[in-house]
Structure formats: C-alpha cells, structure tokens
Amino acid sequence: MENEELVQNMLLELRRGILSLAVLSQLSREEYGYSLLKALSDQGMEIDQSTLYPLLRRLESQGLLQSDWRIVDEARPRRYYVISTQGKAVLAKLKMEWSAMTETINKMLS
Amino acid sequence: MNLIDKYVAEVGKHLPRKQRADIEKEIRSTLEDMLEERNQASLKDEAAVVALLKEYGEPRRVAESYIGPRYLIGPRIFPTFELIVKIVMAALLGAGLLGYGVSASITGSFAGPDFLSFLTEFWTGLLGGMFSAFGTIVIVFAILERVLPASEFEKEEEKWDPADLAKEPDPDEVKISDAIATILFTVIGLVIFNLYPNVIGLFFGADGEWTFIPILSDAFFTYLPWINLLGVLQIAFNLYQLRERVWTTFTRLCNIVLEVSSIALVIIMLKGPSLIDLGAGKLAGTPLADVSDVLTKVMGFVPGLVLAIVLIVSGVEVAQMVYRLFNIRYETK
Incomplete structure (x- = not known):
C-alpha cells in the first residue's frame, strides 16, 4: 500500500511536468476547455479540470496561448484557446528536448 | 439562483x-x-x-x-524578515536587561519582598513591548510583500552567477536589506514618538508602588512635526528605492537632501532647549527626587550622544553620495 502511494505521487510529478507539452501540442487548432479535456482524454491523457484550466491561464499569461470568448453554433459563450507564434516556437524546442529525453531514459531502462 | x-x-x-x-x-x-x-x-x-x-x-x-499559494510574508522577503526580527528582539532584550539592572539597582529590588513583583511586572512589560514590536515588523513586511513587484526578485535569481561571489558589490545597486531596515526602524521610531512617547523613560518601583517617568521634555515635542515629515519622506524614498533597485543621480540627490535636512534638524535640536526633562517637579514624591540634579545632568548627555551618532552616520552617507555623484560624472566624461 505504501509503495502504491509512492508510485502515485511520483506519477503525479511526472505528469505535471509533461502536461504543458501535451496541452501545447493539442492546440494547433482552437479548442475550448472542455473539448480540449476530451481530446486529451481520448488520446489517453486523463487530466483533471482543476489542473487544466489554471494551466491554460498560466500558459496564456506566458504568451504561449491566445484566447477569446466566442459563441459558436449558437451554443453558450466559450473561451477558445489556440497556440500563439511564441507557443509554436517553444513547442518545437520542447518536442526536440522530449525526444532526446525519452531516448536517454529508454536507454537507461532497457 | x-x-x-x-x-x-x-x-x-x-x-x-x-x-x-x-x-x-x-x-x-x-x-x-x-x-x-x-x-x-x-x-x-x-x-x-x-x-x-x-x-x-x-x-x-x-x-x-x-x-496558487498566498503568503502574508512570502519566501522572497522571509529571510530579511527573520533577520530583522532577530535583531530587534535581541536589541529589545538587551535594552530590557540593561533597564532592569539599572532600575533594580536604583531601587534595591534585587532581593527582598519587592523582588518578585518587580521581576514579574518588568518582564510582563518587556514581553508586551516585544509582542508589539513583532506585530509592527509583521505589518511592515506584509505591506512590502504586497507592494514589491515580484518580477524583480525572480530576475535576480535568474541572473545569479557564482562568479559574482568574487566580484566587488555594484555601487549602484540598492541593497534591499538596507532599504527594508530603514523603513522598519523609521516606522518603529514614528510609532513610538507619536503614539507611545511615554515608553522613553525611567521605570522603577519602591515600597510596592511602580512609577514610570517619561523623560522627554516639551521642547522635544515641538520638533515632532519635522521629525514626522522627514520620517515619512524617508519611508517614501526607500519604498521608491525598493521599486527602482538602482541608484541614479536623481535618487542620490534626493538622499543628500534628506540627509542634509536630518543633519540640520539635529543641529537645531542640539542647540535648542534640553530635550530631557527630569526637573525636581517631575521627580517630586519619588525616591529619585533627591538626585534630580545629578540625574538630569547624566541623562542630559544621552540625547547629545544619540544625535551625535545620527550626525556622524548621516555625514558619512552624504560624503559617500557626493563621492559617487562625482565619480559618475568623471566616469561618463
């Protein structure tokens, strides 16, 4: 039981680190919060709303995302997020770092 | 709903x-x-x-x-807060012990029936003083936490380079701890002079009665508006410095004006009537009435000493500022 808890905590830390990368990667086209949540979940990346929304705001305040409130298809107003030019540059760099990192770790684990 | x-x-x-x-x-x-x-x-x-x-x-x-997490006093200024608390508490304790020794020896309360009540009363008072000093420090730092821009501190951390350890400190950099300490002590000074001027005095007990004699004269309080004005300007100046973080010709000139004004005020105060009043009238009915003359004479040196220290410190600061000003002119030529 104790091990299980340790593993859960470590997993949480691991995921926290890669969430920004996951979110940036999925915002090449506009998404609102809940649709992004589902898009991530459909691809196997489960994320809590209470984690996602603050993260979106932080990425936006860092200039990596842009957002605006809009009404699409007569639905209720929703905030749509999309990656910014700066975000694209950062994502490209992160992708490279991620590949190098996974390669290193895979080598270590094999 | x-x-x-x-x-x-x-x-x-x-x-x-x-x-x-x-x-x-x-x-x-x-x-x-x-x-x-x-x-x-x-x-x-x-x-x-x-x-x-x-x-x-x-x-x-x-x-x-x-x-995210919210702080009354956040991690960036907590080390300075801790340092100031330690200094102030040590100073209060030191002053308290000294005062206790002096009062007890004057009244002979080191032993006998008075001993215990004197001890309790004295330390309760000191503890109260320490609590209110701590409260003042907390309030000042809580305000600083809210007015200081966060980004400045983050930048400083990012810029840190081990090579800096070997370098001479940058003469144009404003020392945060100096500015905070100045603000804090100015606030404490203003609070004491304006709200609790009576705590500057003699405290002693005899025959089971406790007497507290304020020693500041009426003459001192005629200067209070000027002290307040300079104090408030000093606080405003240091808050501005904390925001800017760098000495400029403008802030150096401001500082010179402030220091020279303080020096002028100190000289006027020294030349004027005595700042200490321990005349026979005030001491009447206390065991100290007999020694009123001696006491007045001895205590009369204290303000002179304190003001002389202020004069020297301000003088040195003005000299440094003037030196830096001319140095900058020279370097930029």
Missing part, C-alpha cells in the same frame, strides 16, 4: 477580485458543457448537478488551484 450559480459564486469568494468575473464565467461554461455531455442532463436535473459539482471539487480547493 440555481445550484451551479451558487457553486460558482462560492468559488468566486476565494478568488482575487481582478480575475473573479473571468474565472467564474469559465467555470460556469465548463460545468454546463460537462452537464450537457452527461446523458443530456439539464440544469433541472438536480441529482446530476450534485454529482457533477461533487466531482468538480470543493469550491475553496478549485479557487486555490487558480491562484
């Missing part, structure tokens, strides 16, 4: 005013999206709403995830 409205308002209560409306709108929009998704449930389906809100989380926790 439906349950979702109530929930959103509850989250909003814990959010900073500036971001409140926007975050509330986003949470509401998300909740409605989620509700719609689930078996096409509607706002009227109370059981579904309750289940959804339960899953979304406790309002306070949801709000916290947006704003």
Whole structure:
C-alpha cells in the first residue's frame, strides 16, 4: 500500500511536468476547455479540470496561448484557446528536448 | 439562483477580485458543457448537478488551484524578515536587561519582598513591548510583500552567477536589506514618538508602588512635526528605492537632501532647549527626587550622544553620495 502511494505521487510529478507539452501540442487548432479535456482524454491523457484550466491561464499569461470568448453554433459563450507564434516556437524546442529525453531514459531502462 | 450559480459564486469568494468575473464565467461554461455531455442532463436535473459539482471539487480547493499559494510574508522577503526580527528582539532584550539592572539597582529590588513583583511586572512589560514590536515588523513586511513587484526578485535569481561571489558589490545597486531596515526602524521610531512617547523613560518601583517617568521634555515635542515629515519622506524614498533597485543621480540627490535636512534638524535640536526633562517637579514624591540634579545632568548627555551618532552616520552617507555623484560624472566624461 505504501509503495502504491509512492508510485502515485511520483506519477503525479511526472505528469505535471509533461502536461504543458501535451496541452501545447493539442492546440494547433482552437479548442475550448472542455473539448480540449476530451481530446486529451481520448488520446489517453486523463487530466483533471482543476489542473487544466489554471494551466491554460498560466500558459496564456506566458504568451504561449491566445484566447477569446466566442459563441459558436449558437451554443453558450466559450473561451477558445489556440497556440500563439511564441507557443509554436517553444513547442518545437520542447518536442526536440522530449525526444532526446525519452531516448536517454529508454536507454537507461532497457 | 440555481445550484451551479451558487457553486460558482462560492468559488468566486476565494478568488482575487481582478480575475473573479473571468474565472467564474469559465467555470460556469465548463460545468454546463460537462452537464450537457452527461446523458443530456439539464440544469433541472438536480441529482446530476450534485454529482457533477461533487466531482468538480470543493469550491475553496478549485479557487486555490487558480491562484496558487498566498503568503502574508512570502519566501522572497522571509529571510530579511527573520533577520530583522532577530535583531530587534535581541536589541529589545538587551535594552530590557540593561533597564532592569539599572532600575533594580536604583531601587534595591534585587532581593527582598519587592523582588518578585518587580521581576514579574518588568518582564510582563518587556514581553508586551516585544509582542508589539513583532506585530509592527509583521505589518511592515506584509505591506512590502504586497507592494514589491515580484518580477524583480525572480530576475535576480535568474541572473545569479557564482562568479559574482568574487566580484566587488555594484555601487549602484540598492541593497534591499538596507532599504527594508530603514523603513522598519523609521516606522518603529514614528510609532513610538507619536503614539507611545511615554515608553522613553525611567521605570522603577519602591515600597510596592511602580512609577514610570517619561523623560522627554516639551521642547522635544515641538520638533515632532519635522521629525514626522522627514520620517515619512524617508519611508517614501526607500519604498521608491525598493521599486527602482538602482541608484541614479536623481535618487542620490534626493538622499543628500534628506540627509542634509536630518543633519540640520539635529543641529537645531542640539542647540535648542534640553530635550530631557527630569526637573525636581517631575521627580517630586519619588525616591529619585533627591538626585534630580545629578540625574538630569547624566541623562542630559544621552540625547547629545544619540544625535551625535545620527550626525556622524548621516555625514558619512552624504560624503559617500557626493563621492559617487562625482565619480559618475568623471566616469561618463
């Protein structure tokens, strides 16, 4: 039981680190919060709303995302997020770092 | 007001005013999206709403995830806060012990029936003083926490280079700890002079009666408006320095004006009537009445000494400022 808890905590830390990368990667086209949540979940990346929304705001305040409130298809107003030019540059760099990192770790684990 | 409205308002209560409306709108929009998704449930389906809100989380926790941890005194200024608390507490304790020794030896309360009550009374007073000093420091730092721009401190951390350890300190850099200490001691000084001038005095007991004699004369209080003016300007100047973080010709000139004004005030105070009043009238009826003359003479040196220290410190500072000013001129030529 104790091990299980340790593993859960470590997993949480691991995921926290890669969430920004996951979110940036999925915002090449506009998404609102809940649709992004589902898009991530459909691809196997489960994320809590209470984690996602603050993260979106932080990425936006860092200039990596842009957002605006809009009404699409007569639905209720929703905030749509999309990656910014700066975000694209950062994502490209992160992708490279991620590949190098996974390669290193895979080598270590094999 | 439906349950979702109530929930959103509850989250909003814990959010900073500036971001409140926007975050509330986003949470509401998300909740409605989620509700719609689930078996096409509607706002009227109370059981579904309750289940959804339960899953979304406790309002306070949801709000916290947006704003992160909040501090009364945050980690960036906590080390300075800790240092100042230690210095002030040590100084108060030192002054308290000294005062205790002097009072007890004058009144002979080191032993005998007076001993215990004198001891209790004295230390209760000192403890009270320490608590209020601590409170003042906390208030000053809590205000600083809110007025200092966060980015300045982050930049400093990013810029840090081990090579800096070997370098001479940059003469144009404003020392944060100096500025904070100046603000703090000025605030404490202003509070004491204006609200509790009576604590500057002699405290002693005899025959089971406790007497406290304020020693500042009326003449001292005629200077108080000027002391206050200089104090407030000093605080404003240091707050500005904390924001700017760098000495400029303008701030050096301001500082020279402030210091020269302090020196002028000190000289006027020294030349004027005595700042200490321990005349026979004040001491009448106390065991000290007989030694009034000697006491007045001895205590008469104290303000001169304190003001002389102020003169020297201010003088040195002005000299440094003038030197830096001319050095800058020279370097830029």
